[in-house]
Amino acid sequence: MIVMAYDYGTIVIGGGPGGLAAAYGLAAKQKVLVVENDLWGGTCPNYGCDPKKMLYRGVEVKNAALRMNGFGISGTAKIDWPSLMAFKRSYTTGVPAGTLNGLTHAGITTLYGHAQLLGEHAVKVGSQNVTGEHIVIATGHTPRYPDIPGANLLKTSRDFLDLDQLPTSIAFIGAGYVSVELANIAAAAGADVHIIGHSDRLLRAFPKVATEALKPLLAKTGIHFHPNVELTKITPLG
Incomplete structure (x- = not known):
């Protein structure tokens, strides 16, 4: 019987929450490699769930102050966008280095670069070829741009969550939960906000009775x- 000698027990492609969970779970039993080509830590802590929650905390505090107005709280709470963004960055700035340090401390090998599958047990990262008995693909998602002229002018949720200044007017294409969450943040911070939906449903994946009430x-x-909008092109102003 021929026993193959691999460089690693498992190669994990993707250094986000899913890939990290697999890597840490396996590290005590075998040699593990994690490959990442963007920010260590992945979408959620860098430009997804966590920074969104930090920005949304400003919305929650503002709304709580409004509800308590006249009941021991006076004045009008206002969101200072640059300060709120600085609060968000106080956390996100350290995520990649902290993630990498955690992997190193756990004895997990890391490689930075684009991973290309060469076969069932082989991966190429940059100019380096590595082999593993198992390969876990945990690359997550990337934004999908509409196939229309001018789509290159659009920004993504990642861009929104790192804006130095909030625009006075902003439109979100799509009526899913990401758009609704970010729209609430922008509106609370004082922007003129529009949600452009392809159908007449808001949050189509959720019960209609709840979304209609929303x-x-x-x-x-x-x-x-704005429901039932068919986008045909994006053009710059001016």
């Missing part, structure tokens, strides 16, 4: 929902 609440915050 529409007037969003409208009260100044969020404009």
